[in-house]
Amino acid sequence: MISRAAIGVTLGETHEKWTRKTGGWTIRTCKGLPELVMGLNAGRIDAVWLTTSRCLP
Numbered sequence: 225m226i227s228r229a230a231i232g233v234t235l236g237e238t239h240e241k242w243t244r245k246t247g248g249w250t251i252r253t254c255k256g257l258p259e260l261v262m263g264l265n266a267g268r269i270d271a272v273w274l275t276t277s278r279c280l281p
Contacts, residue, residue, distance in 0.1 A: 228250075229250070231249050231270070232269035232271065233273045234254060234255070235253040235254065235255055239273040
């Protein structure tokens with residue numbers, strides 16, 4: 225159930241602010257993607273909130 229999940233977000237990003245404002249889950253802040261992936265692999269984080277950017281030629 226997502227309401228009991230530990231959500232991983234990048235420290236200082238808009239996602240962190242939204243996640244804190246919305247509430248209902250445990251928030252795990254990380255410095256970047258590698259730390260988020262390590263948290264997922266170790267079971268400390270259940271889901272990750274990311275932004276993807278696209279570069280157009």
